[in-house]
Amino acid sequence: MSRDARIGETLLSVEKVSLAFGGVKALQDVSFDVREHEVRAIIGPNGAGKSSMLNVINGVYHPQQGTIRLRANGAWKAFHDMDSHEAASMGIARTFQNIALFRGMTVLDNVMTGRNLKMRSSFIEQAVWVGRARREELEHRRAVEEIIDFMEIQHIRKTPVGRLPYGLQKRVELARALAAEPRLLLLDEPMAGMNLEEKQDMCRFILDVNDHYGTTIVLIEHDMGVVMDISDRVVVLDYGRKIGDGTPDEVRGSQAVIDAYLGVAH
Amino acid sequence: MLYREAGQFKSTYAADQQIFPILQDRVGIALLLAVAFVVVPLVSNEYWLSAIFTPLLIFSLASLGLNILTGYAGLLSLGTAAFMAVGAFMAYNFVLRMPWLGILPSFVLAGVCASAVGIVFGLPSLRIKGFYLAVATLACQFFVLWAIQRVGWFTNYSPTGVITAQNVEILGYEFESPSSKYLLTLAIVVVMALLAKNLMRSETGRAFMAVRDMDVAASVIGIPIMKTKLLAFAISSFYCGVAGALFAYTYLGTVEPEAFTLDLSFRILFMIIIGGVGSILGSFLGAAFITLLPIFLNRLYGLISHALQVDISHAIVSNIELMIFGGLIIFFLIVEPHGLARLWQITKEKLRLWPFPH
Amino acid sequence: MAVSFFFEVLIGGLLAGVMYSLVALGFVLIYKASGVFNFAQGAMVFLAALTFVSLLERGINFWLALAIALAVMVVLGVAIERVVLRPLVNQPPITLFMATIGLTFVVEGLSQLVWGSQPHGLDLGIDDVPMQWLLDKANINISQFDLFASGIAAVLVAALALFFQYTRVGRALRAVADDHQAALAVGIPLKHIWAIVWAVAGFVALVAGLMWGSRNGVQYSLTFIALKALPVLILGGFESIPGAIIGGLIVGASEKLAEVYLGPMVGGGIESWFAYVIALLFLLVRPQGLFGEKIIDRV
Numbered sequence A: 001m002s003r004d005a006r007i008g009e010t011l012l013s014v015e016k017v018s019l020a021f022g023g024v025k026a027l028q029d030v031s032f033d034v035r036e037h038e039v040r041a042i043i044g045p046n047g048a049g050k051s052s053m054l055n056v057i058n059g060v061y062h063p064q065q066g067t068i069r070l071r072a073n074g075a076w077k078a079f080h081d082m083d084s085h086e087a088a089s090m091g092i093a094r095t096f097q098n099i100a101l102f103r104g105m106t107v108l109d110n111v112m113t114g115r116n117l118k119m120r121s122s123f124i125e126q127a128v129w130v131g132r133a134r135r136e137e138l139e140h141r142r143a144v145e146e147i148i149d150f151m152e153i154q155h156i157r158k159t160p161v162g163r164l165p166y167g168l169q170k171r172v173e174l175a176r177a178l179a180a181e182p183r184l185l186l187l188d189e190p191m192a193g194m195n196l197e198e199k200q201d202m203c204r205f206i207l208d209v210n211d212h213y214g215t216t217i218v219l220i221e222h223d224m225g226v227v228m229d230i231s232d233r234v235v236v237l238d239y240g241r242k243i244g245d246g247t248p249d250e251v252r253g254s255q256a257v258i259d260a261y262l263g264v265a266h
Numbered sequence B: 001m002l003y004r005e006a007g008q009f010k011s012t013y014a015a016d017q018q019i020f021p022i023l024q025d026r027v028g029i030a031l032l033l034a035v036a037f038v039v040v041p042l043v044s045n046e047y048w049l050s051a052i053f054t055p056l057l058i059f060s061l062a063s064l065g066l067n068i069l070t071g072y073a074g075l076l077s078l079g080t081a082a083f084m085a086v087g088a089f090m091a092y093n094f095v096l097r098m099p100w101l102g103i104l105p106s107f108v109l110a111g112v113c114a115s116a117v118g119i120v121f122g123l124p125s126l127r128i129k130g131f132y133l134a135v136a137t138l139a140c141q142f143f144v145l146w147a148i149q150r151v152g153w154f155t156n157y158s159p160t161g162v163i164t165a166q167n168v169e170i171l172g173y174e175f176e177s178p179s180s181k182y183l184l185t186l187a188i189v190v191v192m193a194l195l196a197k198n199l200m201r202s203e204t205g206r207a208f209m210a211v212r213d214m215d216v217a218a219s220v221i222g223i224p225i226m227k228t229k230l231l232a233f234a235i236s237s238f239y240c241g242v243a244g245a246l247f248a249y250t251y252l253g254t255v256e257p258e259a260f261t262l263d264l265s266f267r268i269l270f271m272i273i274i275g276g277v278g279s280i281l282g283s284f285l286g287a288a289f290i291t292l293l294p295i296f297l298n299r300l301y302g303l304i305s306h307a308l309q310v311d312i313s314h315a316i317v318s319n320i321e322l323m324i325f326g327g328l329i330i331f332f333l334i335v336e337p338h339g340l341a342r343l344w345q346i347t348k349e350k351l352r353l354w355p356f357p358h
Numbered sequence C: 001m002a003v004s005f006f007f008e009v010l011i012g013g014l015l016a017g018v019m020y021s022l023v024a025l026g027f028v029l030i031y032k033a034s035g036v037f038n039f040a041q042g043a044m045v046f047l048a049a050l051t052f053v054s055l056l057e058r059g060i061n062f063w064l065a066l067a068i069a070l071a072v073m074v075v076l077g078v079a080i081e082r083v084v085l086r087p088l089v090n091q092p093p094i095t096l097f098m099a100t101i102g103l104t105f106v107v108e109g110l111s112q113l114v115w116g117s118q119p120h121g122l123d124l125g126i127d128d129v130p131m132q133w134l135l136d137k138a139n140i141n142i143s144q145f146d147l148f149a150s151g152i153a154a155v156l157v158a159a160l161a162l163f164f165q166y167t168r169v170g171r172a173l174r175a176v177a178d179d180h181q182a183a184l185a186v187g188i189p190l191k192h193i194w195a196i197v198w199a200v201a202g203f204v205a206l207v208a209g210l211m212w213g214s215r216n217g218v219q220y221s222l223t224f225i226a227l228k229a230l231p232v233l234i235l236g237g238f239e240s241i242p243g244a245i246i247g248g249l250i251v252g253a254s255e256k257l258a259e260v261y262l263g264p265m266v267g268g269g270i271e272s273w274f275a276y277v278i279a280l281l282f283l284l285v286r287p288q289g290l291f292g293e294k295i296i297d298r299v
Helices: A050-057 A084-089 A107-113 A123-128 A131-150 A166-179 A196-213 A224-230 A248-253 A255-262 B023-043 B046-072 B080-097 B103-126 B130-150 B178-200 B203-213 B215-220 B225-252 B262-275 B280-308 B314-335 B339-353 C002-034 C041-057 C062-088 C093-115 C132-138 C144-166 C168-178 C180-185 C190-216 C220-236 C241-266 C274-285
Strands: A010-021 A024-035 A039-043 A065-072 A075-079 A092-095 A184-188 A216-220 A233-238 A241-246
Touching: A010 A050, A010 A216, A024 A050, A024 A065, A024 A216, A024 A233, A039 A050, A039 A196, A039 A224, A050 A184, A050 A216, A084 A092, A084 B215, A092 A166, A107 A131, A107 A166, A107 B203, A123 A131, A123 B178, A123 B203, A131 A166, A131 A196, A166 A184, A166 A196, A196 A216, A196 A224, A224 A248, A233 A248, A233 A255, A241 A248, A241 A255, B023 B046, B023 B178, B046 B080, B046 B178, B046 B203, B046 B225, B046 B262, B046 B280, B080 B103, B080 B130, B080 B225, B080 B262, B103 B130, B103 B225, B103 C274, B130 B262, B130 C093, B130 C220, B130 C274, B178 B203, B178 B225, B178 B280, B203 B215, B203 B225, B215 B225, B262 B280, B262 B314, B262 B339, B262 C093, B280 B314, B280 B339, B314 C062, B314 C093, C002 C041, C002 C144, C002 C168, C002 C190, C002 C220, C002 C241, C041 C062, C041 C093, C041 C190, C041 C220, C062 C093, C062 C190, C093 C220, C144 C168, C144 C190, C144 C241, C168 C180, C168 C190, C180 C190, C190 C220, C220 C241, C220 C274, C241 C274
Parallel strands: A024 A241, A039 A216, A039 A233, A092 A184, A184 A216
Antiparallel strands: A010 A024, A010 A065, A065 A075, A233 A241
């Protein structure tokens, strides 16, 4: 099935979101939507508010104005003030610009933490290690091992993440996000600091995730080549405002976008 | 050569999840337990059993409790002694006022009371981090001690504040001799250590470590920070509470609130620093180290004193001991911040290669 | 009658608070410059006082003894920086904190090993008697000694504030407190700075030791004054010199007032925990203290 044929209805709708930190306006009246199964890129010069946008979507920051609408079980839920825990339970997972892995734990444990919302046993059951606790742990271990295979990190599963090189850490972070079986995956500069080969690998993984699991992906990325290649649609932000929204070709040709990147005063 | 893992492949996840996946480790632990349960009581004299091994086990349990809170969950606590005090005095009151409960259930309930206190004084951890939290636990330490001293009910209105632990009797059998008390303590400690190990390698343990390493990220992936931190306090205080109860019942016999000062809290903190923060094994190693060190030093002084024909005063000895403790803490923090447990791991890794150099 | 008693207790508390501030100042200095919470400050106070007193008792002149004690503190400070802090320079703050706990024991043991463990009295020439004219005029009982201590503290604070604000070394210290790497990048000799800071902290410890020693006698328990400084630091913030003073005043006053007015209702002895509970409640409302800076967690 071609990529376009798979893309479904709107999954997420960002409506007139404004976010300010004291006097600094990070986002001003930004609206766009994300369709199910698509790969949506958010691009823009540095400081445009891209990370803030992701943080608003998954509840780390609360916008002063605007609404985030998420389709869940056929119905729409509106959020002005979602907290990150809620976002996680609604199937939103993300990775971070500066890797947010748990340094004291192994790769396997880190990815297992991604399953925490699916674990039901109480601490007493876990202490005694019988019945439900035991079954759950092994079941989730199985699921996690599949993701580890998928992300090709089997050889480092028992290594503490603090010891891994940057590129592998990014992969582990992606694995942890996948472990939650999210509907919406937010990736904050997943390829920052990588060389060409690592970028190609990461691109492959992202596309595989989209193909294989059907996960909707919103990603922030600076590498234009990557963005043009793998995304279905693009949102362009500059100084907190949306200045472009469409397919990669449409956006590439837009004068406003070109001006923003070339630094033309406006 | 002895320690090769070669040939020990795991073909199920269950096998991989075992506490001791390597055969040699399993054999080692079985031997250790056999020695602890059988050989030690047969071979040791009463002094060693009642004054050294029993308190060593009790401190291991308290260290375990502190390690769960500070090592795994990253919440620094200076109130360990206070939780032990709650355990000791509540156990006393349960046995005194509800003797039909039995000793073991009384210990468990005493632990639960300590948990309750732990949760109350753990509430600030939801807003406060790092040293500030240590100050909150100091408040707990001082307040609890004051409360036990002032509120007569805890000590059954004893004029001196001293309580005498009742006899330990389970199902009609009286635990009177040092070796029976030692075995009871050993059994309780082994069971609780097993429970702790299971807990720390399942989701609860991972949640603790996640909150320790980066709580913002933990919350983003769905881990409930508040519940996790409070659970850490609850479980940790439970362990310290039971340790406190054992402290009164199988070790000292008579206890007063002044036995649970800040000094004791620091001692237990030292045990986990030296033994290994965030490690179950480390709690045992640290407790053993700190308990056995003064004895070793005393023997050493005796030798030196004898050899040099010089009489070293007690005051000098105790001051040197203080300096050595402090010095060791600093030494371990510089050289091996993960303590004896890590040194043990490194030894095992070297053993894998022995007798080859690399 | 009751009003003047209230003032007596209040002022007594404020002045006691000043004494706490003196100890807290040492913490603030070191924390400001190296980000380390020096738990051993109390032990340093103890060592300073003990050295001074022991020298005095051996017949050494007051000012010479003072100078020698100061020299000892400076040497200790430099030694600590070199032996303990430098090897741990990249470790997380909690490790450094635990190292200073270990340091406390080392300094305590050392102090008593060298000078013995008996308590000493310390007479600075100012008696702990009420100000006579105040007692006569307004029936308020305030100790001369307490006022003297406050005066000393005020002078010390003013001197430190001027030092930090207007001298080159002071500016360098502030730069180091803010960002070690950046300070190195502009050529500030980090290690010299730290040595200076610890020396100054040693000096502050000496002053605090003298004050506390005269009031309570120089003995082992002096080490635990450091613990009382913690609530002071929480209220005032760990990095603020004026904060240490104000925090001290608040802690001293509220402790005394609580003990006198609330104490009898619950059997007394509140002083052992009241300050901590106040600090705790305060933290719940404002986790960064009165003067501290808000910590923003960036992801």
